[in-house]
Amino acid sequence: MSSAATILVVDDVPANLSVLLDALHGAGHRVLVAESGESALELLPNVVPDLVLLDVRLPGIDGFATCHRLKCDARWRDLPVIFLTSLDESAEKVRAFTAGAVDYVTKPIEPTEVVARVDAHLRLRRLQAELAEKNEALAAEVAERREAEDRLRHSLDRAVLVADAAGRVTFATTLAEHLLRKYFPDTPTGVLPEGFRPLLATANAGDLRFEGGGGALAAQVYKSPVAGSQCCLVLEETRPQPTPATFLKLGLTLREAEVFYWVSEGKSSPEIALLLELSARTVEKHISNIYVKLGVENRASAIRLALDALGAPPT
Incomplete structure (x- = not known):
């Protein structure tokens, strides 16, 4: 026998309700009762049943319409519904499954059959819920591993x-x-x-x-x-040690290429002036010309362009 669950019984016949209540209570289940389709739909937002036993013939909207409305609501779409019916025609059975039922029980009601079918669908629902949880956990684990691998790849x-x-x-x-x-x-x-x-x-x-x-x-x-x-x-x-000649392909003169080479090495203007035996003012003039030719506005942009010219890998 499955563990206790909450069963919503929708039936307006007292004799049927009495049989179902005795059978389900005897199996350890909690039972809620609604005597029409409308009252069942009004009750659902306030309770969380694990399964619905739904009579086909009800006052107001019948069981098929009730089941259809229930299945159209995302909150109850996965709620298993077992029809109670005195109809034995194949067309009515097909209609029950089309409406969203998982099973049906024919009247007159046999208590042991009802309990057996209820317990079977409750076990199936629990297994489906466990599988969904495992799939969700597995998907989260895969996403986490992919994210960790991506961080590792870039770090x-x-x-x-x-x-x-x-x-x-x-x-x-x-x-x-x-x-x-x-x-x-x-x-x-x-x-x-x-x-x-x-x-x-x-x-x-x-x-x-x-x-x-x-x-x-x-x-x-x-x-x-x-x-x-x-x-x-x-x-x-x-890579071969870069030389000022590397930057001639950028359209610079030889002297500008020499200045740009030392800029790419991170040297300041006074340091470049000493290395090339130029005045600091001349170095600054060359750097201004280099900025114009390369279409950059500052030293940082110039250095990035120099690294590209040297073939440095992207960071």
């Missing part, structure tokens, strides 16, 4: 990625994704470049080095001794 300042034995990338930091796009632009996202595959097939860790993309990319591969397990790769980019 790590190293280029780290994890791949399986087939070369599928299962995790990568933002910097690692940037370097893979830079050095292997033709490789689809989420897949390791072909150059990594031979090392993935071996049992030991090792190093790889790739040239191009304005520099060199070194990859350290760490593997577990367990066959078919995932491996971890740490990428590191080495």
